[in-house]
Amino acid sequence: MSATDVSALATPDTTSPREPRRRGRIPRTIGEVRASMPRLAWWVVCLCLAILFLYPLYVMLTQSLKAPAEAAAVPPTMFPQDWSLENYAALADSSSGISLLRSLGNSIGVSLSVTLLTTTVATLAGYGFAKLPFRGSGFLFFLALVAFMVPFQAIITPLFLTLRNLGLLGSLPGLVLVIATFSLPFGLFLMRNTFASLPGSLEEAAMIDGCGTLGAMRRVLLPVALPGVISTALLTFFTAWNEFFATLILLVDQKLYTLPVSLQMLASGQNNQLDWGVMQAGVTVTVVPCVVIYLLLQKYYVSGLLSGAVK
Amino acid sequence: MTAPVMAPPAPGGVALPRGGRPRRRTTLSRRRTRLGVLMVLPAAVLLGLFFLWPLAQTIRMSFYDWPMLGEHTWVGLANYTSALGDEDFLAAVGFTLRYTLIATPLLFVVALVLALLVRGGSRAARGFQTIFFIPVVIGMAAASYLWMYLFQPDLGPASALGERAGLLDASENLFATFTSALVIVLAMVTWKVVGLQMLLLSSGLQSIPVEVNEAARIDGAGRWQAFRHITLPLLRPTLALVLVFSVAGSLLAFDQFFIMTSGGPNNSTITAVYQTYRTSFIQFELGAGAAMSVLLMVALAAVSALQMLLLRNTDNA
Helix, strand or coil: CCHHHHHHHHCCCCCCCCCCCCCCCCCCCHHHHHHHHHHHHHHHHHHHHHHHHHHHHHHHHHHHHECHHHHCCCCCCCCCCCECCHHHHHHHCCCCCCCHHHHHHHHHHHHHHHHHHHHHHHHHHHHHHHHCCCCCHHHHHHHHHHHHHCCHHHHHHHHHHHHHHHCCCCCHHHHHHHHHHHHHHHHHHHHHHHHHCCCHHHHHHHHHCCCCHHHHHHHHHHHHCHHHHHHHHHHHHHHHHHCCHHHHHHCCCHHHCCHHHHHHHHHHCECCECCHHHHHHHHHHHHHHHHHHHHHHHHHHHHHHHHHHHC | CCHHHHCCCCCCCCCCCCCCHHHHHHHHHHHHHHHHHHHHHHHHHHHHHHHHHHHHHHHHHCCEECECCCCCEECCCHHHHHHHHCHHHHHHHHHHHHHHHHHHHHHHHHHHHHHHHHCCCCHHHHHHHHHHHHHHHCCHHHHHHHHHHHCCCCCCHHHHHHHHCCCCCCCCCHHHCHHHHHHHHHHHHHHHHHHHHHHHHHHHHHCCCHHHHHHHHHCCCCHHHHHHHHHHHHCHHHHHHHHHHHHHHHHCCCHHHHHHCCCCCCCCCCCHHHHHHHHHHCCCEHHHHHHHHHHHHHHHHHHHHHHHHHHHHHHHC
16 A cells, blocks of 8 residues: 555556656657557546546535526526525525525534444443453454345334433434444444554553553554544545435434435425525535545544455 | 533642552553543433434334324234335335335446546546535435425526526426436435535545556556556445445435425335335334334344455455
């Protein structure tokens, strides 16, 4: 994974984009033109693919910014002529039944609570599993891995009944507990690996310097394990923000709906008249936070995914 | 919620001067054990309450006639036999398998092409990798609504483009025909999840030592031969992982069909999870739904076991 590996990988392959010798030069001879063809082809292919991948997002953004009349035009306009924020204003309007603003609030509340809960619980348990083993902890960790393999779609019915018995059915705290539990195994896995990869000498040194076990964890190990914690938090946040199935089943009251499920209400609309401008504004509100967070914290997200999945 | 667990940390830390040296060591190790238990406890409680208990309940319920309201009665294996004889369920299973058989190779090939394109680690390659990965962070529900709009009759921008390219008739409802609906869902799923598989594959590709490939090339292997006989076999653990991801993901498909096709046309795109959902939460036959869930879990366990087998084989080879 080191930088030298990566650049070495590129060398034997002529189609690879890294060809420092030719960079920035206009090829003069036929030989040079022929040699630069693979690189040109690489650029063309990648650019086409990039357009293909970004096109739906472009449509989403532009459609949400069109004025209502233009948003309903047949055939649809490729570039918006009549820019407007009306669709977003309509989202906040609750006269049609639900207000997306409220769903946004629910989504933020649920996602942050799940993230906080899962990250805290996974960090504590990850440390316990990695550094403070006790009899049976290996078995417990194995159980967590089993939870990793079992899809929660399969146990949603008794989950529904469990929440009903606890009086948490149809409430946001109930939903938070369920989503937190199902994002927990991955977090546990990640945090245990993170703490296990830290040398024991680090903890010993901290304890010699007068820290207790907890103090050693908080002051010395946690800062070093921070990238792992951030990865866990990010992965959990995305899971919670995008959760659809559990929300659909465990929530009854429309006022409590999170964004992905509210979109469904927008889609089934009033008297089957769908307003695709408003709809895409709703999709944009759902999508943009994830994309922005991903672009900002890409490094942690990707490394967390890889260390969780590949090991 | 988790705060109380932090409450009883050993007061005084390590330096409790009571007793002699050996005594202190035992208290210390006992304290560390206790601390370990306390730290794992919240996770264990959550998993026990919201995973293990419902899991056990699912299995129990599958042997009962269990309506949403009212009494449940023991029926033995009746739920299983009726699920396996139920045309709707079998059709859903059949469709799920077909969908999985199409989606898995499709995702794999596209992901591999993307991974090979973005390897090399130049700035441009990393930029493209970032772009190809963006849809992964978008939720399946949001992506489904977006793609549903893209292919709306008349209104959909992608339909309009398709008409201009002479590929389709923009006024036609593509979601009303099985094949075109499935093609659109597959395109959406590929767009949304292929980035993850690309990432896994490209990290797998990077972990293969360059020398191996170089040696093969020096020995006279062509690029394709080197790829076929060196890269692919060494990539096997990653391949197994990617395969299991897409098979498990496809077998559990729900959101995209629930949103984009509502299971239509004529219930032809109802998946196994979708049918379980309908049995439990629309027909309110929880016992029958539980039996279907158990069957689903068995299928997934088989997939996971297959993964273990594939991974084990690489260790021996």
